[in-house]
Amino acid sequence: MAFAPTDETITIDQLTRDPYAVYRRLRAEAPVVTVRSIGRTLLTKAADTRAVKDNPALFSSNDPNTPMQRAFQAHTLMRKDGEDHMRERMAMTPTFSPANLKTLWIPAYEKLAGEYLDRLPRNETVDLFPALAGPLAARILAIILGIPGATDEEMQYWSQALIDGAGNFGYADEPFARVDACHAAMNAMVEARVPLLKAEPDQSALSVMINAADPIPFSQVLANLKIAIGGGINEPRDSLLTVLYGLLTNPDQLDEIKRTGNWSGAFEEGLRWVAPIQASSRCANEDTEIRGVDIRKGEIIMTVQASANHDEELFEDGHLYNALRPKTSHQSFGSGPHHCMGTHLARATIGKIILPMIFERFPDMQLVEPEKVVWWGFGFRGPLSLPVRLN
Amino acid sequence: MPKITFVSPDDGRTTVEAAGGDSVMQAALANGIEGIVAECGGAMMCATCHCYVDEDWLSRTGAASDEERAMLDFAASEVRPSSRLSCQIAITEELDGLTVHLPEAQI
Ligand code: HEM
Numbered sequence: 001m002a003f004a005p006t007d008e009t010i011t012i013d014q015l016t017r018d019p020y021a022v023y024r025r026l027r028a029e030a031p032v033v034t035v036r037s038i039g040r041t042l043l044t045k046a047a048d049t050r051a052v053k054d055n056p057a058l059f060s061s062n063d064p065n066t067p068m069q070r071a072f073q074a075h076t077l078m079r080k081d082g083e084d085h086m087r088e089r090m091a092m093t094p095t096f097s098p099a100n101l102k103t104l105w106i107p108a109y110e111k112l113a114g115e116y117l118d119r120l121p122r123n124e125t126v127d128l129f130p131a132l133a134g135p136l137a138a139r140i141l142a143i144i145l146g147i148p149g150a151t152d153e154e155m156q157y158w159s160q161a162l163i164d165g166a167g168n169f170g171y172a173d174e175p176f177a178r179v180d181a182c183h184a185a186m187n188a189m190v191e192a193r194v195p196l197l198k199a200e201p202d203q204s205a206l207s208v209m210i211n212a213a214d215p216i217p218f219s220q221v222l223a224n225l226k227i228a229i230g231g232g233i234n235e236p237r238d239s240l241l242t243v244l245y246g247l248l249t250n251p252d253q254l255d256e257i258k259r260t261g262n263w264s265g266a267f268e269e270g271l272r273w274v275a276p277i278q279a280s281s282r283c284a285n286e287d288t289e290i291r292g293v294d295i296r297k298g299e300i301i302m303t304v305q306a307s308a309n310h311d312e313e314l315f316e317d318g319h320l321y322n323a324l325r326p327k328t329s330h331q332s333f334g335s336g337p338h339h340c341m342g343t344h345l346a347r348a349t350i351g352k353i354i355l356p357m358i359f360e361r362f363p364d365m366q367l368v369e370p371e372k373v374v375w376w377g378f379g380f381r382g383p384l385s386l387p388v389r390l391n
Numbered sequence: 392m393p394k395i396t397f398v399s400p401d402d403g404r405t406t407v408e409a410a411g412g413d414s415v416m417q418a419a420l421a422n423g424i425e426g427i428v429a430e431c432g433g434a435m436m437c438a439t440c441h442c443y444v445d446e447d448w449l450s451r452t453g454a455a456s457d458e459e460r461a462m463l464d465f466a467a468s469e470v471r472p473s474s475r476l477s478c479q480i481a482i483t484e485e486l487d488g489l490t491v492h493l494p495e496a497q498i
């Protein structure tokens with residue numbers, strides 16, 4: 001057998017601007033390939049990305065050589081395996097229980113969504129990225145995490161700083177300095193809430209974690225909250241903008257969805273079309289083999305779910321948004337033990353609440369110059385703006 | 392090898408052979424059964440592998456654990472007393488002939 005071929009031509013810039021063209025070629029020519037510019041082995045076929053994530057015994061989440069630990073000032077649950085991972089994940093899961101979603105978070109979101117839509121100006125161009133999608137995602141998260149005093153701006157600023165730090169593979173100074181300043185602010189915000197939530201516990205993530213019978217160390221309480229801040233704003237934001245773009249550029253589909261009310265289907269298709277988290281890395285625990293290619297122990301594998309979601313074996317014309325697609329099962333929430341904790345929350349809030357609400361309020365919403373919308377990102381991906389006209 | 396039959400909501404029946412030790416979810420995925428999505432790959436974190444165990448088999452598959460019940464609350468279709476997460480049913484020789492019914496939706 002042979003090790004993965006090495007591709008010397010693919011650049012990070014290409015993967016940031018137009019990754020789907022690269023992945024389409026890789027799926028056909030080299031579905032297991034080491035890309036020199038990023039120093040990792042990419043998997044681009046759906047069966048492979050899924051098999052790796054579903055086999056945590058062989059493929060660890062602990063990629064030791066990333067800036068993530070430095071950026072988060074912690075070894076977080078996302079990078080842990082087995083029992084250690086489960087303990088930290090379970091500490092937060094009660095917050096996301098079906099009962100809490102139903103009685104607390106969904107009603108809270110519904111009210112917020114109405115308020116944020118009320119604020120949007122009519123009859124002028126408004127960019128829904130900063131005016132709706134970002135702040136709304138930030139607000140509901142601050143409430144669920146138990147830090148409602150954090151402003152929308154703070155939440156978004158912290159989130160971006162954590163993401164930029166975790167993606168700072170060149171180990172430049174600025175992103176780490178910026179995220180360090182955010183840690184000071186986040187820690188202060190959280191610590192101030194602790195006595196209040198000890199006195200009056202609620203179902204927020206902070207409260208549930210500190211009031212547990214056998215609590216995890218406070219360092220990991222902070223780390224869990226920061227993973228949620230870093231990973232709970234831009235995906236809901238980007239997926240909402242993506243679905244809106246998909247529907248507004250395909251008016252026939254939009255009409256049909258309005259008729260059937262299948263907003264959840266439109267949402268799932270948006271997630272499939274442009275996965276907000278495009279790739280997740282895993283580390284091989286032993287020498288092994290994927291699709292006939294040898295993988296060395298310690299090799300870092302990037303499972304590219306963005307590419308899996310366009311795999312020709314599963315989807316016809318996967319590069320097109322099609323809300324009426326018969327089957328939309330995708331890997332955008334990941335798979336295996338690290339499967340996204342926010343899945344049910346995102347499905348309920350975006351798929352069932354905000355999408356129908358927007359089109360009910362603004363049935364004639366128009367995209368302004370759709371050709372100017374820029375899509376951006378390799379690890380995380382979404383549109384950089386979504387200018388619309390509401391009337 | 393034990394045989395498992397999946398019955399779709401429109402009464403279509405598919406019988407597959409399953410490797411002992413696999414879960415019913417794994418047998419479904421390995422055989423391209425459409426009605427089982429299993430997003431989390433059997434980690435009991437998604438509830439997209441929901442199925443209804445046929446009445447005749449309920450005593451042999453056993454009941455869902457408390458954690459499984461809690462996760463079933465996330466299922467997209469109605470949860471009934473016969474509801475299970477198929478990733479939590481391990482296939483044994485005893486279950487040869489098992490019939491499970493698939494729900495209308497998993498997401
Ligand atoms: C459309 C929205 C979302 C998408 C597409 C998404 C996607 C993902 C993906 C792909 C992973 C797995 C990463 C891996 O395997 O390494 C993940 C993990 C995670 N997500 Fe989400 N996410 C979304 C929303 C949210 C929200 C709203 C929250 C918080 C409230 C959240 C919290 C988490 C947490 C805590 C993890 C880590 C789980 C673990 O490591 O066990 N996500 N998400």
Ligand code: FES
Nearest residue numbers: 433435438440478
């Ligand atoms: S596969 Fe996710 S709960 Fe069974």
